[in-house]
Every structure is written in C-alpha cells, then in structure tokens.
Amino acid sequence: MDLRNELASLTVEHIQLVLVAVLIAAAIAIPTGILLTRRAGMRRWVLGLANVLQTIPSLALFGFLIPVPLIGGIGKRTAIVALVLYALLPMIRNTLTGILGVDAAVRESAVAMGMTGRQILWQVELPLAMRTILAGVRVATVTTIGTATIAAAIGAGGLGVFIFRGISTVDTAQILAGAIPAALIALLADEGLGWLERKLSPV
Amino acid sequence: MSAIVEFREAGYSVPRAQGSSDILRALTFTVESGETLVLLGRSGAGKTTALKMVNRLLTPTSGEVLVEGRPTAAWDPIRLRRRIGYAIQETGLFPHFTVAENIGLVPRLEGWTADRIEARVNELLEQIGLPFREFARRYPRELSGGQRQRVGVARALAADPPLLLFDEPFGALDPVKRQDLQKQFLDLRNALRKTAIFVTHDVREALVLGTRIGLMSNGRLELLATPQEFRRADGSEARAFLAGLDWRVEGNGPSQ
Numbered sequence: 001m002d003l004r005n006e007l008a009s010l011t012v013e014h015i016q017l018v019l020v021a022v023l024i025a026a027a028i029a030i031p032t033g034i035l036l037t038r039r040a041g042m043r044r045w046v047l048g049l050a051n052v053l054q055t056i057p058s059l060a061l062f063g064f065l066i067p068v069p070l071i072g073g074i075g076k077r078t079a080i081v082a083l084v085l086y087a088l089l090p091m092i093r094n095t096l097t098g099i100l101g102v103d104a105a106v107r108e109s110a111v112a113m114g115m116t117g118r119q120i121l122w123q124v125e126l127p128l129a130m131r132t133i134l135a136g137v138r139v140a141t142v143t144t145i146g147t148a149t150i151a152a153a154i155g156a157g158g159l160g161v162f163i164f165r166g167i168s169t170v171d172t173a174q175i176l177a178g179a180i181p182a183a184l185i186a187l188l189a190d191e192g193l194g195w196l197e198r199k200l201s202p203v
Numbered sequence: 204m205s206a207i208v209e210f211r212e213a214g215y216s217v218p219r220a221q222g223s224s225d226i227l228r229a230l231t232f233t234v235e236s237g238e239t240l241v242l243l244g245r246s247g248a249g250k251t252t253a254l255k256m257v258n259r260l261l262t263p264t265s266g267e268v269l270v271e272g273r274p275t276a277a278w279d280p281i282r283l284r285r286r287i288g289y290a291i292q293e294t295g296l297f298p299h300f301t302v303a304e305n306i307g308l309v310p311r312l313e314g315w316t317a318d319r320i321e322a323r324v325n326e327l328l329e330q331i332g333l334p335f336r337e338f339a340r341r342y343p344r345e346l347s348g349g350q351r352q353r354v355g356v357a358r359a360l361a362a363d364p365p366l367l368l369f370d371e372p373f374g375a376l377d378p379v380k381r382q383d384l385q386k387q388f389l390d391l392r393n394a395l396r397k398t399a400i401f402v403t404h405d406v407r408e409a410l411v412l413g414t415r416i417g418l419m420s421n422g423r424l425e426l427l428a429t430p431q432e433f434r435r436a437d438g439s440e441a442r443a444f445l446a447g448l449d450w451r452v453e454g455n456g457p458s459q
Contacts, residue, residue, distance in 0.1 A: 109295025112258055112368075113309050113358075114284035127299050 003177070007162075011181055014158035017076065017148050018185075021083035022141050029088045029140075030133065033095025034121065043096070050089040058147050061085065062154045079148070079156030086147055087140040094136025098129025131201035138193035145186040149178060206233040207366055207398045208257055212266030215252050215422075226252050227422045229266060239392060239399040241413030243406060243444065248419040250402040254368050257400060258287045270366070285309060288359030288367040288397075292374035294351045296343040302328070302354050303339040309362040327357040330391065349380045356384075360391070367399040373408070385411055406444040410434070418444070 036043050056064070061082045065072045071081045102125050110120045126133075152160025162178030165171070215227040227249045234240045242250040255261040256268045259275045267274045270283060296305050306327055307320040315323070325335045331353040343351055356372055373384045385408060392399065392412075403409055409416050410430045418426040418433070420440045428436060434445065 103293075103295070103298075105291060105293035105295035106297060107295075108260065109289070109291070110297075112260060112284055112287075112289040112295075114281045114312060116281055119312070124297060 007177060007181065010157065010159050010161055010178075011185070014145075014148055014160075014182065015185065017079060017083065017151060017156060017158050018141065018144050018189075021080045021144055021148070022087055022137070024080070025084045025087035025140060025144075026091055026137060028084070029091035029136075030095050032088075033092045033133075034099065036092070036096050037099045037125075047089075047093065047096075050092055053085045054089050058082070058086065058150050059153060062150060066154060074155045076151075076156045078154055079151035079158075083144050083148060083151070087144050090139040090143075091133070091136040094132050094139075095129065098132030098136075099125045101132065102128045131197055134193060134197040134200065138190060138197065141189050141193060142186050145182060145189060149182050205236050206269075207236050207271060208234040208400065209269040209272075210253070210256075210266070211269065213253075213256060213263040213268050214265035215249075215256065215261060216264050225422055227256075227263075230422075230424055231266075232417060232424060232427055234398060234400055236398055237396050238414040239401055239412055240415050240417055241401045241403060241409040242417045242419055243403060243409040243413075244419035245404060249422040250404075250419050251370055252422075253419070254370055254400060254402050257366075257368055258284050258289060285313060285362065286364050286366065288361075288364040290352075290355045290359040290367075290369050290372040292352075292371040294343070294355035296351060296355060296358070298343055301340050301342055302333070302346070303335075305343065305354060306357045306361050308358060309364075313362055315362075323361060327360060331357050331387065349376050349384070352376065353384065353387075356388070360395075365398060367397050369399060369401045371403055374403075381408070388412060406448050410448075 032046065036046055053061075062079065065078045065082055066074065068078075072078050106124065106128070107120070110124045115123070148156075148158050149160035149163055151158055152164050159178040159182045162174050166174030166176075166178065210230045210232050212229045212231055213227065214225065214229050216223045216225045230249075230253060232240075242253060244250050252261060256263055256275065257270060259278065259280045262276055267276065269275070270278065270287075275283060297308070300308070303321070303324045306324045307315075310320045310323055324339065328335045328338060333350060333353065338346075338350075343354070346354065352372055352375065356369075359367055359369070373381045373388075376384065389412065391397075401409075401412055403412075410433070413430055415427060415429055416433045417424055418428075418436075418438075418441055425440050426433070426436055426438055433441065436442070436445075
C-alpha cells in the first residue's frame, strides 16, 4: 500500500533528522557545558544565549534561517541547524549542573590525590555527572522529535509532511498519520534513554 | 631529624568587599621527620587552611611553605600531592569506585602493575581490619561511617607517601570507634615511621596522637609544645581546652 510505504520512509527520514541534530547538538553542548564549569564568568552569557534561542517560536526560526547563506535555504540542512539550536540548552545546562553537583569533598580528594585536571574530568566528574547529562540528552531528544515535525514546512521531510498535508486538505487521518508515529517515537526514545541513564549511572 | 615541612611567615587572606580578611597570619613552624604534629584549635582557627597549604590545595598569600626544603609554589603540584597522603572527615571517597579501586587510586595513577596494586590493597585492608574478600568489591555507600573513614585513611597510605595530612579523619565517629581508630593510627604510625600533620578540635585526641601540639587560635599559632608541656601550659586558650578535658573524661584522661 502506498500510504504504508510513505509512512515507513517518512518515519526513517524523521528519525535521521532527529539523530543527526541531537548528535551534533550534543557534540557542541557537552563540551560547552564542561567549559562553563571552568569559566564562571561566561555562564550567564552562554546560558542566556541558549535560552533566547529556545524562546524563538520554531516555525519562525525555520523561516529566519531560510535566507541565511551557507546554513540556510530550503531543505534538511536548514532544518538540522534549527533543531540543533533548540537542543543545545537542555544539554549545556545539565552538563553544567551535573558537574557542579559533584560532591566538593570528592573533588577536593581527587585534586589532593594528585590527579590531573583531565583525569579528574574523565574519571570523576563525567562519570558522576553522567546521569544528569543523559537526562539533558533525553529532554533534548524528545523535544527535537516533536519540533522536527515542523521541519516539513521548509521542505526537510519527515513525519511533518503528513501533518502539513492533512492541515491543507482538512484531512484528520493524514494529520494523525504524522502525529501518532511521532508521539510513539518520542515515547520510545524517552524510555530507551531513561533505561540507558539508569544503566550508566554509577551510583 | 630534618624538617619535612616548614612554614615561613606563611599567611593566607581572602579578599573582602572592603580590604581583605586574614585567615592565617604569619605562621612559622617546622615539622620534623617522623613526628606527628597535631594542629589543635576551635573551628575557624585556621587549622584546615594551614593543612591545605602543605599539599598546595591553597597557596600562601604571604610568606611560604616548604616541603622537603622546596617552596610548594616551586613544586609540580601533581608530583607534590602524590608524595603526600590526605584524609579528611568527609572522606571524599569516590562513590563510583569500589573500596579496592578507591584505595588503589594513587598507585594506579603512579602506574603500578595490577598485581602489585591488588597486593597492596589486600595488605592495607588487612591493616585497617576490613577483610579483602568481604570488602574489596563493595561501594562506599555499602559501608558504615567508621568503615568509610578507615578506607579513607587506607587510601591516603596506599602509595606509601612519606608525609600524611589528616583533617579530623575520625571526626564523624562515636567515642568508642574513635578510640579504636586512634589506637590503630598510633600502631600504624609507630610501625611505618611516617611524618604526619593531624588536624583536630579534640584535645584528648591531640594529647594521645601528637608528638607535638600546635595550638591555633584566630589564624595564629598560640603555642607549640609536647603533650607534657601542653598539659602545664597557662595560656588562656590552652587552659580552655584542658578544662574541657577534665570535665569530660574525669579521672579517665590519658595519663602522662
């Protein structure tokens, strides 16, 4: 059946969009969060910027990016840039909170045992902050799955295609064909990452 | 005897809204090889600050602290700290490391082989009375407060550092357990001939453990004396501490 094929390919496209966006965002956000634990003066500015990005309505952000050279235009690339910008805040914030939340006596001991800054980061701070960092990744992923449906508005594909088509043809079944799978993916991602969080949390 | 640690007019002050406030004022004393110097004082007297200047968790804002004849500021801090065992009241054990991994931390950082680390951990657990088979694979949260503090002390001893810094390592314990650990500390010290600086606010502990007692008050060293001399001291701060001793352990205090 045609609808079934389309559903399958749009679902795959949707997941790809989300995966790429979340991975890029994590690659930016986690190192940024770590940097902010070392540079208290930068915290307000970086978190403020990430906060402002989150307050821009998503449809507007997609629209804003279209005329921007290099990252803009119609299609997947623009959508991914927008999704990355949205996913940054929860991951930066949780990385920062997670590392700052490490018991002061534990950190002091690590320093006093003669661990180098890098050893403290990899062997003490990151393992102990892992649970909080993953919680940030989970929040970012679940929101990105939802926001990615809007990416169809700028021709990025994904399950949003059904939704926009359903809206323009006043066809509820089409809207649901996009909305329900998106919600299911979000629930599955939430469960899966929650499991990973518990599995990887050291204490 | 030679000085392992030397404080030379070492001071520490922190900036405040107006001017700065002195936590330590021109501290001068030496710690000789093999002795246990106890820094005794009320909270806020500056004992912990002084201790942290030895392994360069803090650097003096005036004067200097020398370890093995070299100012701490001239040491590579990593090398300096690996030569100094450090145990604190909150233990600072890594919650995601097992007991064995916690104790074996510094040896592992120093690149010991796995076999040698395990043998060392085994030996230390034996010394602190926690059998390897039962305790090595436990996590700190699975230990009692007293067991955690003992593991903290074992971790400080692991790489056999010539100098030990202890900041109320038995502080969170009830008196009976505390005496137990004090006795163990004495046995260990006598067997290992370590140099130690030991911070406490418990005068009884100071008299039992110290070869010398440095009485601190308001960031100054009021008195530096052997336990015998300390008992006869007539300064008001020393008398205040000794009065607490008579009142608390009447007829049962450590004899001279």
